[in-house]
Amino acid sequence: MPAHQSAAVDRGERRGSALALPSRVTSVLIVDDEPAVRDLMARWVTALGLQPKTAADAHEALDKLREQHYDLAVIDVMIPGRDGLWLAGELRRDHPNTAVILATGCTELVEDAKRAAPGDEEPIADFLVKPFQRERFALAVDRGRQWRKTAVEALQWHALLWNELYDRLDHIVAALAAARRRGFGDDAALAGIMAERVPDVAAHGRRVADRSVTIARELRLDAQAVARVEAAALFHDAGKAAMPDALLTKPSPLTAGERGIMDRHAEVGSAILAATRTLDDVAPVVGATHEWFGGGGYPANLSGAAIPFGARIIAVADACDAMTTDRAYRQAFDLVDAVAEILRCCPAQFDPDVVAAFVSVLGRE
Numbered sequence: 492m493p494a495h496q497s498a499a500v501d502r503g504e505r506r507g508s509a510l511a512l513p514s515r516v517t518s519v520l521i522v523d524d525e526p527a528v529r530d531l532m533a534r535w536v537t538a539l540g541l542q543p544k545t546a547a548d549a550h551e552a553l554d555k556l557r558e559q560h561y562d563l564a565v566i567d568v569m570i571p572g573r574d575g576l577w578l579a580g581e582l583r584r585d586h587p588n589t590a591v592i593l594a595t596g597c598t599e600l601v602e603d604a605k606r607a608a609p610g611d612e613e614p615i616a617d618f619l620v621k622p623f624q625r626e627r628f629a630l631a632v633d634r635g636r637q638w639r640k641t642a643v644e645a646l647q648w649h650a651l652l653w654n655e656l657y658d659r660l661d662h663i664v665a666a667l668a669a670a671r672r673r674g675f676g677d678d679a680a681l682a683g684i685m686a687e688r689v690p691d692v693a694a695h696g697r698r699v700a701d702r703s704v705t706i707a708r709e710l711r712l713d714a715q716a717v718a719r720v721e722a723a724a725l726f727h728d729a730g731k732a733a734m735p736d737a738l739l740t741k742p743s744p745l746t747a748g749e750r751g752i753m754d755r756h757a758e759v760g761s762a763i764l765a766a767t768r769t770l771d772d773v774a775p776v777v778g779a780t781h782e783w784f785g786g787g788g789y790p791a792n793l794s795g796a797a798i799p800f801g802a803r804i805i806a807v808a809d810a811c812d813a814m815t816t817d818r819a820y821r822q823a824f825d826l827v828d829a830v831a832e833i834l835r836c837c838p839a840q841f842d843p844d845v846v847a848a849f850v851s852v853l854g855r856e
Contacts, residue, residue, distance in 0.1 A: 519563045520552060520556070521543055522570060524545075526573055547570070565619070579615065590635035590636070592635050614630075617630075640774060649845065656755075656759070667681060692732070702724075703724040706808060706848050719772065723780075730760030733763070752782070757789070759777070782802065807849050811849070830853065
């Protein structure tokens, strides 16, 4: 298998099921431990022209979800055993396209759940406060239908973005191979691709490479190690050359789903370098530039010495340049503020030894 088709950028994501999902809600799972309430809501669902199924607790609900997909789930929070909030979390993780409506008699739980919504996402389609009437239930179902429609449209959008990413990855790898056949070096060919496709990113790579070299020398790395750090830093964002135009040119912050795609750029860049003949040795360094020294980074959640030393150097230089450069959605930080932020994030995100060398270099500039 070619290197650029490795597990790091699994092509299984390219042909997901998102495009096949219907946008109209047809099936509703009702989870409540009171039989009379379950039966009443099931009749309401049927009257709306939908197909109800019922469950008395979280485990029965999960059993039914293993048997078939449900477009919408109405879940009572206070069910025996695992409660409705736990079940909603399971659906969010394993059935993200099922719209969830929570029913509860406690308004405080409603407010807590709303505050727990992550960023720009709304994990819960609606909240029903007991006791509720049929009209309010019908409104909640309508909101669930709209939530699902939005979710499916987002999946379709993400599928298109993934397809564009992989097409561009194929094109870049093919262009590098063609350049080699014409006698061009991998570094020159890749630099040319980046300068044409993502000129700002290419310029950023040069600045990060220069900063990384000064840090590496401060840390007394030998000449060969410094050269490897420079090459990895120069191409640490090579994967962005394969990113879809819509993500590269978006003037506002990316959504969570879009960020998930953009965050794969380190893996994609690693795959591009691994497909070359002369830069493949720095591919693992590029793939680890967004790992955190204390753990919690991506893509492999490495920490400490498990992160290549070159990647730890590049991470500091990259963060400094990113913060001190204007972005479409924010102004550049002052260098003093950027350094303060790097110090604040050490050692959770950055290697303390690398940060110390970085600060020493700045002190002499």
